[in-house]
Amino acid sequence: MTTEAAAIPGLKARRASFRPWEGNTLPVLVIVLAIVGLWYAAALAMNWRGTADAFERAGEARSAPEIALATMGQERPMLPAPHQIVFELKKTVIDTPTTSRRSLVYHAWVTLSSTLVGFGLGTALGIVLAVLVVHVKTLERSLMPWVISSQTIPILAIAPIIIVVLGSIGVTGLLPKSIISAYLCFFPITIGMVKGLNSPDPMQRDLMRTYSASQAQTLWRLRLPASLPYLFAGLKVAVAISLVGAIVGELPTGAQAGLGARLLAGSYYGQTIQIWAALFGAAILASLLVATVGLVERLVNRSMGARTA
Amino acid sequence: MTAARRASVLTPLVLAGCLYVLMLVHRPGVAGAPGPLFWGLVVALWLASIVALSGLSNLRLKSRPADRLASLAVPILFGAFLFFLWEVIVVGAGVPSVLMPAPSAIARRFAASMPVLRDDFIQTFVKSVLTGYAMGCGAGFVVAILADRVPFLRRGLLPLGNFVSALPVIGIAPIMVMWFGFDWPSKAAVVVVMTFFPMLVNTVAGLTAAGRIERDLMQSYAAGYWTTLLKLRLPVALPFIFNALKINSTLALIGAIVAEFFGTPTVGMGFRISIEVARMSLDMVWAEIALAAIAGSAFYGAVALIERGATFWHPSYRT
Numbered sequence: 001m002t003t004e005a006a007a008i009p010g011l012k013a014r015r016a017s018f019r020p021w022e023g024n025t026l027p028v029l030v031i032v033l034a035i036v037g038l039w040y041a042a043a044l045a046m047n048w049r050g051t052a053d054a055f056e057r058a059g060e061a062r063s064a065p066e067i068a069l070a071t072m073g074q075e076r077p078m079l080p081a082p083h084q085i086v087f088e089l090k091k092t093v094i095d096t097p098t099t100s101r102r103s104l105v106y107h108a109w110v111t112l113s114s115t116l117v118g119f120g121l122g123t124a125l126g127i128v129l130a131v132l133v134v135h136v137k138t139l140e141r142s143l144m145p146w147v148i149s150s151q152t153i154p155i156l157a158i159a160p161i162i163i164v165v166l167g168s169i170g171v172t173g174l175l176p177k178s179i180i181s182a183y184l185c186f187f188p189i190t191i192g193m194v195k196g197l198n199s200p201d202p203m204q205r206d207l208m209r210t211y212s213a214s215q216a217q218t219l220w221r222l223r224l225p226a227s228l229p230y231l232f233a234g235l236k237v238a239v240a241i242s243l244v245g246a247i248v249g250e251l252p253t254g255a256q257a258g259l260g261a262r263l264l265a266g267s268y269y270g271q272t273i274q275i276w277a278a279l280f281g282a283a284i285l286a287s288l289l290v291a292t293v294g295l296v297e298r299l300v301n302r303s304m305g306a307r308t309a
Numbered sequence: 310m311t312a313a314r315r316a317s318v319l320t321p322l323v324l325a326g327c328l329y330v331l332m333l334v335h336r337p338g339v340a341g342a343p344g345p346l347f348w349g350l351v352v353a354l355w356l357a358s359i360v361a362l363s364g365l366s367n368l369r370l371k372s373r374p375a376d377r378l379a380s381l382a383v384p385i386l387f388g389a390f391l392f393f394l395w396e397v398i399v400v401g402a403g404v405p406s407v408l409m410p411a412p413s414a415i416a417r418r419f420a421a422s423m424p425v426l427r428d429d430f431i432q433t434f435v436k437s438v439l440t441g442y443a444m445g446c447g448a449g450f451v452v453a454i455l456a457d458r459v460p461f462l463r464r465g466l467l468p469l470g471n472f473v474s475a476l477p478v479i480g481i482a483p484i485m486v487m488w489f490g491f492d493w494p495s496k497a498a499v500v501v502v503m504t505f506f507p508m509l510v511n512t513v514a515g516l517t518a519a520g521r522i523e524r525d526l527m528q529s530y531a532a533g534y535w536t537t538l539l540k541l542r543l544p545v546a547l548p549f550i551f552n553a554l555k556i557n558s559t560l561a562l563i564g565a566i567v568a569e570f571f572g573t574p575t576v577g578m579g580f581r582i583s584i585e586v587a588r589m590s591l592d593m594v595w596a597e598i599a600l601a602a603i604a605g606s607a608f609y610g611a612v613a614l615i616e617r618g619a620t621f622w623h624p625s626y627r628t
Binding site: 024027028029030031032078137138140141142143144145146149151152153154155156157158160161164165168169236240243244247248251259260263264266267270272275276278279282283286287290 | 359362363366367380383384386387388407408409461462463464465466467468469472475476477479480481482483484486487488558559562563566567570571572578579582583586589591594595597598601602605606608609610
C-alpha cells in the first residue's frame with residue numbers, strides 16, 4: 001500500500017537539501033525498499049499454493065525454484081508482485097490510446113473530472129458558509145453545531161441514495177458523483193475558513209475600525225488574506241476526500257467508467273492486477289492533486305509577498 | 310432586553326404553529342394537495358422561526374447554566390425546524406417516497422424493522438468496526454512507540470504516514486474481500502488499515518509534545534526511559550491520541566460500510582443500503598442511515614467522554 005509513497009517525500013527532500021544522510025530521504029528510501037522486499041516475500045508466500053496447484057492440475061512436475069519463479073508471473077495472483085503492477089500500469093497508461101475503455105487514463109479522467117467539479121462546488125459552498133457563519137451570529141449558533149456533528153455520521157453511506165434519487169429524476173453522469181464529493185469536502189474548508197476568518201487579533205480589527213472600514217472592507221482587506229493559510233490547509237484535506245467521494249460515488253451505479261468502476265469490475269472478475277493498478281492510479285492521482293494545491297499555495301503566498309518561515 | 314422578549318414570545322408561538330401544521334398536513338384532504346393558504350402559513354412560520362432563533366442566539370443570560378441551556382436549545386430548535394420543513398414539504402407536496410420519504414415514514418420503518426437493523430448493527434458495528442478499530446488503533450500506537458524509540462524509523466515512517474493519509478485507502482476494500490472472504494474479517498481488515506495511519510502520525514506527534522523543561526526535570530529525578538514515557542510523555546500525548554481516536558471513530562464506520570459494497574454475506578449496514586437502494590425502498594435505506602448516524606455519533610460521543618475524563622487537566626477543559 002505504501003511503495004508508491006516515495007514520489008512526494010523524495011521530491012521534497014531532493015529540493016530541500018543536498019545531504020541525503022541528514023534529511024528524511026535515506027530513512028524513507030530504506031523503509032520503502034523494505035516494504036518492496038516484504039511485498040515480494042509476501043507475493044511468493046501467498047501465491048505459492050495457487051501456482052503449485054495450477055502446475056499439478058496441468059500434470060507438470062516442477063521443482064521448487066521453478067514454482068517460486070512462476071509465483072511472480074501469475075495471471076490472477078492473490079498478491080501481484082510489484083513489477084506486475086508496474087507493467088500493468090505501463091500497459092494501460094502508456095501503451096493503450098487514452099480514448100480506449102481499457103486505458104487507465106480514460107478512467108482516471110472520468111474520476112478526475114467529477115472530483116474537480118465536486119471540489120469546486122464544495123470549496124465555493126465551504127467558503128460562502130464560513131463567511132456567513134462569521135458574520136451572522138444566528139447561523140454560528142444554530143448551523144455550526146450541525147455542521148460539526150454531521151461529520152460524526154458516515155456520510156459516504158448516503159452516496160447510493162444521491163446517485164439513485166438524482167438518477168430517477170434524470171440527472172446522471174458527472175453531477176451526482178460531484179455532489180457526493182462536494183458534500184464530503186465542504187466541511188474541512190468551512191471549519192478551516194471560520195478559524196482563519198476569526199484569526200486576525202482584536203488589535204488588527206480595532207485598527208480597521210479606526211479606519212472606519214465597513215464590514216465588507218474588513219472582510220476583503222483583513223479577514224480573507226489572514227484566512228489563506230487555513231484555507232489551503234483545508235483545501236489539501238478536501239481535495240483528497242473529494243477523490244474518495246468520486247470513487248465511492250462510482251460504486252452503486254453498476255460502475256460504467258472511472259477508477260471506482262475499475263476496482264469494482266476487478267473484484268467481480270477476480271482481476272487482482274487490475275485492482276492494484278487502479279489503486280495505484282488513484283494514489284498517484286491523489287498525490288498529484290495534493291501537490292497541485294501545495295503548488296498553488298506557494299504561488300499565492302509569493303504573489304502576496306508572504307515571507308517563508 | 311427586546312431580543313429576549315421577542316424570543317420568549319415567538320418561540321412558543323412558532324412551536325404551536327408547527328404542531329398545528331404537522332397535524333394539518335397529515336389530514337387526508339390536505340396531504341398531497343394543500344391550498345396556497347397552507348403554504349402561506351408554512352412561509353410565515355419560517356420567517357417567524359428565523360426571528361425567534363436570532364432572538365434566542367443573541368440572548369445574554371446572567372447565569373451560566375441558563376446560558377448553556379440557550380446555546381444548546383438554538384441548534385436543537387434549528388434542527389427540529391429543518392425536520393419539520395422536510396416532513397411538511399414531502400407530505401404536503403406529495404413527493405413520491407421513491408424520491409424522498411418523509412421523516413415520519415422513516416421513523417415508522419425504523420420501528421417496524423428493528424430485528425433486521427439489530428442484526429445489521431451487530432454485523433457491521435460490533436464485529437467489523439469495533440474489532441478493526443481496536444486492532445488498527447492498537448497497532449498504530451505500538452508502532453508509534455517503536456518509531457519514537459528508533460529515530461531512523463520515525464524519520465522514514467512519518468513522511469510515509471502523512472502521505473498515506475491523503476490516499477484513497479478505502480480502495481483496498483476489494484482486495485481485502487478477496488483475501489479474507491465475504492464475512493466481517495475482510496471489513497475489519499479495511500478498518501485496520503484505515504485507522505492505523507492517523508493513529509501512528511498523531512501519536513508520534515504527541516510523543517514529541519513534552520517540553521524540554523519537563524524532560525529535564527524527569528532527568529534530574531533520575532527517571533529512566535519507561536518512567537518518563539509513562540509519567541510524562543504519554544499523558545502529554547493524550548490529547549493527540551484522543552484526536553486520532555475521534556478521527557478514527559468516523560473513518561472506521563465509513564470503511565466498514567463502504568467495504569460491504571464490495572461483497573458481504575446477506576447481513577450488514579452497507580449490504581442493506583446497497584440492496585434496498587436497488588429495490589427502490591428508500592425508507593429502509595434512510596432508516597439504515599439513521600442507524601449509522603446514531604451509531605457514529607454515539608461512538609464519537611463515547612470517545613469524547615472518555616477523553617474528558619482522561620485529560621481533565623488539559624487547558625481546553627478547565628473552566
